[in-house]
Amino acid sequence: MKPHHPIPEASLRRLPVYYRSLQEMLTAGAAQAVSCADLARTLGLDPTLVRKDIEMTGIVGRPRVGYPLADLVRWIESFLGWNRLKGAVLVGAGSLGSALLGYDRFRSHGMEIVAAFDTDPGKIGKRNHGRPVQPLSALPDFVRRTQVLIGVIATPGDAAQSVADLMVAGGILAIWNFAPAHLHVPKHVILQNEDLYHSLASLSFKLESRTRRAETPEEREISYAQDN
Amino acid sequence: MKPHHPIPEASLRRLPVYYRSLQEMLTAGAAQAVSCADLARTLGLDPTLVRKDIEMTGIVGRPRVGYPLADLVRWIESFLGWNRLKGAVLVGAGSLGSALLGYDRFRSHGMEIVAAFDTDPGKIGKRNHGRPVQPLSALPDFVRRTQVLIGVIATPGDAAQSVADLMVAGGILAIWNFAPAHLHVPKHVILQNEDLYHSLASLSFKLESRTRRAETPEEREISYAQDN
DNA sequence: TAGATTGTTAATCGATTAACAATC
């Protein structure tokens, strides 16, 4: 019984927050059941928002009780596909790429990076966190052979588009892009951007707005409008 | 002449995309002026959306011509505060933290990480990408003394809240959080989350939806509604 | 002048918030 409505991106991004909080409650072993109100209180979020998000996953709760804690955790896990391991390839074995290769927590969240690729001859042939680093040219064939569906890009910005093209050519269906680049991919490919400069822009603008306001109180009324 | 309306988060996050594209045009040296339609075309975005975003920054263009390319680049830079260098401290000199310390591009985007902190005795006292790694306990005093306003958290999730508390105590006004943790900070503190699991949830869910649809065509109509 | 583009106002869309009915 899957939902018939589109799932809002914002809701999807909140589910991990609930998931983590619920897991903590579970290991703490305090309660058997949890209500949306409980969850909202511990997270400082709007109770109605939490209710809608949980409801969206399709789980059925009991009025006056809430949701069985363990069930809810597993339900969210399953809803997100975090209980079904999917392979991934990573391109760009630099410092960020290596950090990502070192995150073994990804495995318990549905993703396992099975191979790394790079163009640097100094890196090719060696191992990085246990994974062999192969030449980028070997990527499309590797993807086709192993049927891996996820591609992670951790290259410099100017290499990202060509890497994405290679991934798509190999049959990758989802790209997680950490490179500072605006990628063009076919419609059937899921693109998740993790461009740090998007966040840095937001942070920088807000910080400037607030510190400037403090300096020139006469502009206060205007600046208030810019608060998030 | 600053805008009187609140600036949408989504618009702020699109500005770096325009900025980068405009910079490329500038170095390519092709055109003197650029229109929103041009920009929208090269980026594959809705022209009206681009217009609204650019307009929001307060720059004034010329009908039939567009915006002077060099002016627009500098305008966005200034709007985001990327031309005014702000100091930052980083906590957590692990693999991700080290990668962030190595990003010298941050400096040309308004942020310079001036010091790193950690609790690991094996890291304290050494240098990481030229920056001294200090004990975490030294953070509040350091922040007070140097008047740094930005704090970057790259610790494990369970340490993040206490680190955030230390930062706030020292006078940090903006926190860039890379740890997988839902942080509670006072209202006056800007919080920018870079939680990878938020993105991974979205990517994983969408990938599962699409691949499952392919397996069971009879559910196609339902699955379509879940497309982004 | 004609026409493309900016600047601005209105309409649509979707997400969040609020209200209320159902239920254990």
Add this chain to the structure above:
DNA sequence: TAGATTGTTAATCGATTAACAATC
């Protein structure tokens, strides 16, 4: 039963998209 919580429907809010007027 009474009351808290789920489930569901309506209202609000904000962002995106569309329409149109102003201008060079």
